Amino acid sequence: MKGLKMRKLLLLLISHGAVFAAGFGLGIYLLPILTAPPAPDAADLQASAAAAEFSADLTRDLRGSDFGHWGEGTISVSATQIVHEGRLSPGPDYFVYLVPEFVEHEDEFEPLKDVSLRVGQVKSFNGFILDLPPGTDVTQYTTVMVWCESFGEFITSAQYR
DSSP, X not given: OHHHHHHHHHHHHHHHHHHHHHHHHHHHHHHHHHHOOOOOOHHHHHHHHHTOSEEEEEOSOSTTOBTTBOEXXXXXEOSSEEEEEEEEOOOSSEEEEEESSOOOSHHHHGGGGGGSEEEEEEOOSSXXXXXXXXXXXXXXXXXXXXXXXXXXXXXXXXXXX
């Protein structure tokens, strides 16, 4: 009788723990979507992209991209802005970096993080416009990369030069 109660208690703990873990994981995934500000409208994205000196395509087939970490669309780089027309997988704490060489995985980015320029935080997943820090020389870099700071995860990148 006592063994049956212990088994029942153990099953309850395991099942409730699994539901809690699933809910927590789902919350981490959904919270950025629910709190994301509206993306810039298409006209603003196109107008800002038209001033770009460089552009490149984001694809899902990079070594560091997977089901939950990806980007697609076009990245445009001007002397003052980075514009993304497309979609990113939703997630928390995304930042855009300018990187001096092409990277497609976190193990390639980690050694270059100190010489890369953190441009700004991404809060919308259907396109964004980020202003570059004053005096940024985009020709000193070759790649735009989206990085998840919280989890140290590569999201996507595009080599624009």
